Amino acid sequence: MGVALRPLIADYKESLAWDQLGGTAAIDAYNALYQFLSGIRQPDGTPLMDDEGRITSHLSGLLFRTANLVEKNITPVYVFDGKPPAFKEATLAERRVIRENAKESWERAVKEGDEDSARKYAMASSKVDAFITDSSKELLTALGIPWIQAPEEGEAQSAYMAAAGDVTYAVSQDYDSLLFGTPKLLRNLTVSGKRRLHGKYVPVYPERLILAEVLNGLEMTQVELIASALLIGTDYNSGVKGVGPKTAVKLVREGKFAERIVESENAADPEELIRYFLDPPVEKNYTIAKKAPVQEKVFEILCEQHGFSEDRVSAGLERLGAKKGQATLDSWF
DNA sequence: TCAAGATG
């Protein structure tokens, strides 16, 4: 989600240059992996695959994006989702339906030779499944990049770590971590700096949101921001019909939250949802330590198992700070 | 030097 919240915080977005962003960044792994899976595809929508038909789009994306971040003095920590809270079920079910329909539409578009539609539907059929997350964790470990398993929502975990001062930012295209109280949120942390929008390429810059500025600007407390989001609709509730960002803020200011939120379809009591945003389950015992890449392991995973070219992998490793000439695949033979 | 296109 996050889209619903967008108009509320639009005024507080700040475009930044890469050299202003150094620090440690808790990256929403689900969000990043979904981007790789949906974006790294051939024109007809087929994802990158090894010769056994296993998807490798996410591994390519992880290697190169991570290399870029490290080069720009940003230490990434990937945060993986755990078990979703029960009240997210309706949203997850809805996503499943959209995904399955998209898969059918993709197959139809391929048959009809409509490449543009094929790619669009292929993107929407992307699924971050156990293979995707397991293989990502394995690669990150080999790359020496820290990752953390959240007990429930990754966004909640990132927000906790940012609030605790253990990371500088939470990174996600979604805005949820603001509801979970992350002090700083980064978006658009891609390197290409360009994104396709209605067929044209438009420049994109890293974007920073500071929660305190949002709250000051809206003259709201954290609870009031959460209340506004609940009126608009979140992953955990449907929102109130006819209530958008403007009305939501107005209602909250007028003290009409409790009165109106009953019109929203909630799987949980609104008070319970507010408590969840304020104090979600998080892992508090973690260490964030970037290590040197284990080069042999990286080559084993990417080149031997998944058919990546050795040149590309070496280039990526070098940018990750691996020493050249140190045990590479060649030295094994 | 840079954008388009092919490739992973």
Place this chain on the structure above:
DNA sequence: CATCTTGAC
């Protein structure tokens, strides 16, 4: 999404 090659300027 990201890189590498190519070709126009």
